[in-house]
Amino acid sequence: MMKALQLTTIILLGLTVPLGAQSILLKTGQTIETKGVRRSGDMVMGKVQVGASSGEVGYQASTIAKINFPDPPQLKTTAAFLSQGQPEKALADIEPVVKYYEPFRDLPGNFWAPAALLKVSALSGMQLDKQAEALGDEIRKSVTDPETARAAQLQLIPGLVRHEEFEKAIALCDGVIKESAQADVLAEAWVRKGDALLAQRQWDAAVLAYLHVPVFYEDEKRWMPQALLGSARGFRGLEDLDRAKRSLNDLTAEYPKSAQAEIARAELQKMPK
Amino acid sequence: MNRLVRRASLFVAILFGVGAYAPARAEDAPPDLGTAYAGAMADFQAGNYAKAASALEALVARVEVTPQVEPIFYTIGSAYFNAGDYPKAIAAFKNYQGKFPKGPHAGGAAFAIAQSNLLSKNFKEAAAQMAALENDPSLREQALLFEAEAFKAAGNFDGAIKALEKLTGGEIRDSDAMRGATMLAELYAQKGDGTKALKILETIHQKIGLADNIIQLNALTVDLGDKFYNKQQFKEALACYRYAYPREQIIRLQRDRIAGMQRRIEQNLAQVRANPSEITQLAPANNQLKQDIANAQKLLADFEKLPSITPAIYLRLGRCFYELDRKWEAVVVNQEILDRFKEGPEREPALFGLIVALADVNQPERAQQRCEEYLRDFKNGPNAATVGYLLGACALQAGDPKAAETFFGRVLESQPKSSFREQIRYLLANAKFSAGNYADAVTAYNKYLSEFPKGANAEDVKYRIILSALFAGKYQDAMSQLQAFISKNPSSSFLPDAKYRLAVCKYAASLYDEVITDCQAWEKQFGSNPQLGEVLALLGDAYAASSRESAAIPVYIRSYQTATTDDVMNYSLEAASKLLQKRGEWDKVGELYTGFVKDKPDNPTVVSALYWIGKAKAHEGKIDEAKQLAADTIKKYIADPNRDAVEQLITQLAQLCVKKKKPTDAATAPIGEPSPSPAAEEEDPGAELDRLLSSAANEDSPTAKARVLFAKAELARLRRQPAEEEKNIAEIASQFKPEDLSPLLLGEVGDYLLSQGKFDQATGFYQHLMDDFPKSPMVDYAYRGLGEIAYQKKDFLKALHYFNDGTDKIAATTKLKDITLGRAKTLLALGKLDEAQKTFEQVASVREWRGEATAYSVYSLGQIAAKRGKWAEANAYYQRVYVGYQKFLPWVAKAYIGSAESFEKLGKTQEATNTYRELLRNEKLANFSETAEARKRLEALGQG
Numbered sequence A: 001m002m003k004a005l006q007l008t009t010i011i012l013l014g015l016t017v018p019l020g021a022q023s024i025l026l027k028t029g030q031t032i033e034t035k036g037v038r039r040s041g042d043m044v045m046g047k048v049q050v051g052a053s054s055g056e057v058g059y060q061a062s063t064i065a066k067i068n069f070p071d072p073p074q075l076k077t078t079a080a081f082l083s084q085g086q087p088e089k090a091l092a093d094i095e096p097v098v099k100y101y102e103p104f105r106d107l108p109g110n111f112w113a114p115a116a117l118l119k120v121s122a123l124s125g126m127q128l129d130k131q132a133e134a135l136g137d138e139i140r141k142s143v144t145d146p147e148t149a150r151a152a153q154l155q156l157i158p159g160l161v162r163h164e165e166f167e168k169a170i171a172l173c174d175g176v177i178k179e180s181a182q183a184d185v186l187a188e189a190w191v192r193k194g195d196a197l198l199a200q201r202q203w204d205a206a207v208l209a210y211l212h213v214p215v216f217y218e219d220e221k222r223w224m225p226q227a228l229l230g231s232a233r234g235f236r237g238l239e240d241l242d243r244a245k246r247s248l249n250d251l252t253a254e255y256p257k258s259a260q261a262e263i264a265r266a267e268l269q270k271m272p273k
Numbered sequence B: 001m002n003r004l005v006r007r008a009s010l011f012v013a014i015l016f017g018v019g020a021y022a023p024a025r026a027e028d029a030p031p032d033l034g035t036a037y038a039g040a041m042a043d044f045q046a047g048n049y050a051k052a053a054s055a056l057e058a059l060v061a062r063v064e065v066t067p068q069v070e071p072i073f074y075t076i077g078s079a080y081f082n083a084g085d086y087p088k089a090i091a092a093f094k095n096y097q098g099k100f101p102k103g104p105h106a107g108g109a110a111f112a113i114a115q116s117n118l119l120s121k122n123f124k125e126a127a128a129q130m131a132a133l134e135n136d137p138s139l140r141e142q143a144l145l146f147e148a149e150a151f152k153a154a155g156n157f158d159g160a161i162k163a164l165e166k167l168t169g170g171e172i173r174d175s176d177a178m179r180g181a182t183m184l185a186e187l188y189a190q191k192g193d194g195t196k197a198l199k200i201l202e203t204i205h206q207k208i209g210l211a212d213n214i215i216q217l218n219a220l221t222v223d224l225g226d227k228f229y230n231k232q233q234f235k236e237a238l239a240c241y242r243y244a245y246p247r248e249q250i251i252r253l254q255r256d257r258i259a260g261m262q263r264r265i266e267q268n269l270a271q272v273r274a275n276p277s278e279i280t281q282l283a284p285a286n287n288q289l290k291q292d293i294a295n296a297q298k299l300l301a302d303f304e305k306l307p308s309i310t311p312a313i314y315l316r317l318g319r320c321f322y323e324l325d326r327k328w329e330a331v332v333v334n335q336e337i338l339d340r341f342k343e344g345p346e347r348e349p350a351l352f353g354l355i356v357a358l359a360d361v362n363q364p365e366r367a368q369q370r371c372e373e374y375l376r377d378f379k380n381g382p383n384a385a386t387v388g389y390l391l392g393a394c395a396l397q398a399g400d401p402k403a404a405e406t407f408f409g410r411v412l413e414s415q416p417k418s419s420f421r422e423q424i425r426y427l428l429a430n431a432k433f434s435a436g437n438y439a440d441a442v443t444a445y446n447k448y449l450s451e452f453p454k455g456a457n458a459e460d461v462k463y464r465i466i467l468s469a470l471f472a473g474k475y476q477d478a479m480s481q482l483q484a485f486i487s488k489n490p491s492s493s494f495l496p497d498a499k500y501r502l503a504v505c506k507y508a509a510s511l512y513d514e515v516i517t518d519c520q521a522w523e524k525q526f527g528s529n530p531q532l533g534e535v536l537a538l539l540g541d542a543y544a545a546s547s548r549e550s551a552a553i554p555v556y557i558r559s560y561q562t563a564t565t566d567d568v569m570n571y572s573l574e575a576a577s578k579l580l581q582k583r584g585e586w587d588k589v590g591e592l593y594t595g596f597v598k599d600k601p602d603n604p605t606v607v608s609a610l611y612w613i614g615k616a617k618a619h620e621g622k623i624d625e626a627k628q629l630a631a632d633t634i635k636k637y638i639a640d641p642n643r644d645a646v647e648q649l650i651t652q653l654a655q656l657c658v659k660k661k662k663p664t665d666a667a668t669a670p671i672g673e674p675s676p677s678p679a680a681e682e683e684d685p686g687a688e689l690d691r692l693l694s695s696a697a698n699e700d701s702p703t704a705k706a707r708v709l710f711a712k713a714e715l716a717r718l719r720r721q722p723a724e725e726e727k728n729i730a731e732i733a734s735q736f737k738p739e740d741l742s743p744l745l746l747g748e749v750g751d752y753l754l755s756q757g758k759f760d761q762a763t764g765f766y767q768h769l770m771d772d773f774p775k776s777p778m779v780d781y782a783y784r785g786l787g788e789i790a791y792q793k794k795d796f797l798k799a800l801h802y803f804n805d806g807t808d809k810i811a812a813t814t815k816l817k818d819i820t821l822g823r824a825k826t827l828l829a830l831g832k833l834d835e836a837q838k839t840f841e842q843v844a845s846v847r848e849w850r851g852e853a854t855a856y857s858v859y860s861l862g863q864i865a866a867k868r869g870k871w872a873e874a875n876a877y878y879q880r881v882y883v884g885y886q887k888f889l890p891w892v893a894k895a896y897i898g899s900a901e902s903f904e905k906l907g908k909t910q911e912a913t914n915t916y917r918e919l920l921r922n923e924k925l926a927n928f929s930e931t932a933e934a935r936k937r938l939e940a941l942g943q944g
Helices: A074-083 A087-104 A112-125 A129-142 A146-154 A157-162 A166-179 A183-199 A203-216 A224-237 A241-254 A259-270 B002-020 B033-046 B049-062 B067-083 B086-099 B106-119 B123-133 B140-153 B157-168 B175-191 B194-206 B214-230 B234-243 B247-274 B276-305 B310-323 B327-340 B347-360 B364-377 B384-397 B401-414 B421-434 B438-451 B458-471 B475-488 B495-508 B512-525 B532-545 B549-562 B566-582 B586-599 B606-619 B623-637 B646-658 B663-667 B685-693 B702-718 B722-735 B743-755 B759-772 B779-792 B796-809 B816-829 B833-845 B852-867 B871-884 B889-905 B909-921 B929-940
Strands: A006-008 A022-026 A031-034 A037-040 A043-050 A053-060 A064-068
Touching: A022 A043, A031 A043, A031 A053, A037 A087, A074 A087, A074 A112, A087 A112, A112 A129, A112 A146, A129 A146, A129 A157, A146 A166, A146 A183, A157 A166, A157 A183, A166 A183, A183 A203, A183 A224, A203 A224, A203 B327, A224 A241, A224 A259, A224 B759, A241 A259, B033 B049, B033 B067, B049 B067, B067 B086, B067 B106, B086 B106, B106 B123, B106 B140, B123 B140, B123 B157, B140 B157, B140 B175, B157 B175, B175 B194, B175 B214, B194 B214, B194 B234, B214 B234, B214 B247, B214 B276, B214 B310, B234 B310, B247 B276, B310 B327, B310 B347, B327 B347, B347 B364, B347 B384, B364 B384, B364 B401, B384 B401, B384 B421, B401 B421, B421 B438, B421 B458, B438 B458, B458 B475, B458 B495, B475 B495, B495 B512, B495 B532, B512 B532, B532 B549, B532 B566, B549 B566, B549 B586, B566 B586, B586 B606, B606 B623, B606 B646, B623 B646, B623 B685, B646 B685, B646 B702, B685 B702, B702 B722, B702 B743, B722 B743, B743 B759, B743 B779, B759 B779, B779 B796, B779 B816, B796 B816, B816 B833, B816 B852, B833 B852, B852 B871, B852 B889, B871 B889, B889 B909, B889 B929, B909 B929
Parallel strands: none
Antiparallel strands: A006 A053, A022 A031, A022 A064, A037 A043, A043 A053
C-alpha cells in the first residue's frame, strides 16, 4: 500500500464545494485524515498537512474502503427549495455538489447519488423531462444501493404522468412499494402513485394512495405537504368538501412555508363557505 | 440481588488477610478462621446463602470487631438478602450500621435495608429510606428508581411520579433512567395525563439504544396505547401506537444492540491487551456483557418465533383513526393489513373494520366487494351477521336496490338466525319499494308483518304498504287505504303525511275543492309541520288547476317562504312567477322576486331572482332601472367565479343595452329638465355596457375582466357580429387561466378552443370545469368537450366513458343533444351497431333537436343499415336526408353518395347514375369532395 503512496506539494485551487476535513479509510483499516480530497485518474489525492505547508498524498482508488465526507448541507437546502416549489433554485444549489462528487462515484461514502436524485427532482420540477430521465437512468445504472436505484426510478413518474402513461407510472410505483423498506422512498412512491391516480380522476384510489404518507410515514416531512394537497384534491373530487378543507387546513397549519401551503390557501378561498 | 452477590465475592481477597492472623485449630476444635471464612465464602459463591450466613455469623462471634472484619458483617447481610430472608438481612445490615456507622459499605447497607423493606412489602419504610439515599451520587438513580417502585406498590402514584420526574428530569443517560422513564410513562397514562406520557415516550424513543429490552418496551408502548384507547383518549392512543415499532424494526434494533454489546466486549479486550492490569475490572464487565448478549439473543430468538406484532399494531391504529373520525385513514390501515398479512387473527377484524369504514366514507361499491370477501372467508366469523346486513345496506347506499334485494334475500336464506333479520326484512322490502316494484314491495312488507308483527318498523311498514298503492298510481285504492289509516291511527306519527297524501290522491282525481278544504284543514292541524311548504304548493296547484289564480299566487308565495327544501322553494317561486307573467302583472313579478331576495339574501337563487326583477322592470318600460339593477348585481358578484348566474345577468344586460330606447322614454323626462337630444340618448351599446360594468373595486379581478369580455361577446352576438364575438371569446381563452373563470366561461372557452382544434388547451378548461364545478349545470360542456376530444383522437372508449357519464351520471341538460349525438357516433365507431342505432333514433326523434343533429342521425342510421348489408334500408335513410334536410349541405352531399352506393349494391346502376348526376347538378355542393367522388364513380360506371 505504501508503495502506492505519492507525496506531492501542490497548492490546491478552489474547490467548487467547500468541504471540511475528510478522512480516507483504507482497506487495511488505516485512516488518513485529510483537509480535502480530489480525484486524479485512478488515484485519490488527499490534502495533508506536512510541517508548515500542505501537500497531497495519493492513494489508489482500489485500496480505499471508504471516504468519510461530511454531509453536504445542500442535501437539506435543496430539499427545502424543492418543497417550497423553487426547482430553479434547487438546481443551482445542488449542481456543484453533483459535479464535485461525480469523480468519486465509484467510492463508498460519496454523496453523488443522493445529490443527483435531488437534481433529478429539480429538473422534473422544471419539466425538463428528458434531462431528468437521462440522469435518472444514469443513477439507476451506476448505484449499487437498491434503495437509491428505486428512488431514481420514481423520478420518472412526473414525466410519465405528464405524458399520460399512467399504467406504466403506477406499475413503477407498485414495484417500488413492494420492494422498498426505506420510509422516504416509500413515502415518495405513494405520493407519486397518488399523482398518477389523481391525473386520471380516480379520486378514491388517489386519496388512499396519498393517505399512506400521513398514516405510515408522517416523519417524512418532505412528502407530507404533497400528500396532504393531493388528498385534499382527491376529497374534492369525491365531493367531500369538509374533508378536503380539513386536509388543506392541516397543510397550511403544519407546513405553512411549503409551496403546497400557498396553493392550499388559494384553494381554501375558492371552497364554498 | 446480583449486585450484592458480586460485591460480596470481591471481599474474598481481603479476607485471606483475615485468615493470616487466625489461630491454628485442633482436630476437634472449630476450624481456623481462615478456613472457616473460605468455607463460608465457598457456600456463598455456590449460592448456599443461608448456610453461608450462619457460618459467617459463627465466624464473627469468634473475632474481635475491627475494621478488618467489616466486610464480613456486610457479607452476612448480603447472604441473608440473597437467601430471601429480608428480616434477618435488615437485622444484619443494621448490625453493620451499628458497628461501622462510617464503614465503606455504610451506603450499601442503607440501600440494602431499603431494598429489603421494599421486597418485604414495607413500602412506606422503603420509600422513606430510599428518599434518604437520593443525595448519595453513587446511589441516586437506583434509590430514586426503587423509591418510585415503593411508592407505586403502595399506591402512592404521585410520590412515584415525583421520584421518577427527579430521575428523568435532565435526560435519559443510562438504563436505570430508561427504566424509570418507562415506569413514568405508564404512571402518567394511568393518571390520564396524555400529554406528559407522550412527551416522556418521545424522550424514550430518542434514546432507544439505552433500553435493555426493546421488545418489552414495545409491548409497554402498545399497552399504554390500549390504556388511552380504553379511556377514549384516542389521540393519545394513536400517538402511542405510532411509537410502537413494527416487527422488522424491533429485530433490527435488537440486533444493533447485540452488535453494540459485542463491540464493547472487543473494546474491553483491546483495552486489556493494552493495559493488562485492567483485567480485574474488565473481565467481570465482559462476563456481564456476555450474559446480557445471551439474554438479548434469547429474547430475539423467542420474538422471531412469534407471529408478527405489526398487524396487531396496525389494527389498533385503524381503530384510533376510525374513532378520531379519520375514516379514510382507517380504510388505508385496514387495507394495508389485508394486503400485507395474508394470514393471522387480525385479518377478520381488519376486514370488518375496512367494511365499516368504507361504508362510512360513502364507498358502497368497495364496501360491497369487501362484504362478499368477508362472507366467503369468514362465513361463521363473529361479524358475519353484521356484514350480511351491511352487504345489502351498502347496495342500497350505492343506489342499487336490485342488488340490495339479491343480497338481502341471500342473507335471509344463509343466515336464518341473524340478529339483523328484522332489519333485513324491512330493508329488503324498502329495496323493492325504491326500485319501484310496488307489488313486490307490498308482498315483502307483508312478510315482515307476518314474521315481526310487533317489530320496531311495523307501523312504518303498514304505512309504506299504503304508499306503494299511491306510487303505483292506484289512487283510488290508495285513497281508501289512506282514509282507513287516518281513521284507525289518529295519533300516528304518519298522520300529517297521510293527510297530505290523501289530498294528493284527490288532486289526481281532480277533486280540487276537496283538496283545498283538506289542505286548509291540514294547515290548521299541523301548522308548524315542516311539510307545510309542500302542502301549500299542493293547495296552490289546486287553486291554479281550478282557475283560481289570484288565490293560488299568495299561497305559492307562502309555500316558498315556508319550504324546507330548495326543490319546493324553487317550484313554488316559479309557479307564482308564471301565473303573474301569464296575467301580465310584471310589477308583481318584480315584487315577488324582490321579496325573495329580501327573505333569502344568501340563497344561490338570488342572482337569478335579480335577473327576473330586471326583466320585470324592462317589461314595465323601466329600462334604465333594469339596466342599473342588472349592472349593480353583476358588479356585486362579478369577481366570484362560483356565482354562475352572473352570466345570465350579463346576457340580460347586453339585451337591454342593445334595445333601442322608445321615444316615450325621452318624453318622460322630468319637468324642468331638458329633454335629451336623440343623438345624446342613443349611447353606443358597447360604451354603455362598459360604463355600466366599470367598477374600481373589481379592476384587479381576472374573473371580472373575463366577464366584461364575455359581456362584449354577448353584445356582439346579439348584434350579429360573429367575428367580434369570437374575438372576445378568443381573448378570454388567451388571457386568462382556467381558475379565473366561471363555469359558463370555462365551457365557452373550451368549446372555442375545441373548434380551433386546440385540444390540449381546451382539455385544461374542460377539466377545470369538471373538477371545480361538478355540480354546475354548465358541467355538461366538460363532458361533451372531453368526449369530443377523445373521439377526435380516436380514443373511443374514453369518449364513450365521457358521453355515458354525461347522460347517466350528470343528467346533462345544456349539452344533452351534443352528448347524446357524441355517444351515438362513438358507439358506431366502436362497432356497437344496435346501441348506436337506438341512440341515433333517439336523437332523430326529439322534436326540439330537429336540425343538423337530425340530418346527421338519419345519415348515420343509413350507415348502420349499410354496415349490415341492408342496402334498401340504408338508401331510404340517405334519401330522407337529401330530401328532408337540404339545408345541411355536408350531410346532403354524403347522403347522395351513400344513396348512389346503395343503388349500386342493389344492382340498380341507372338509379345510381341518376343519383350521382343529381349531386353534380346541385350547385351548392360543387365544392364538396363528394362531387369529385361522384364524377369518379360515374366514370367507373362508364357514364362519365
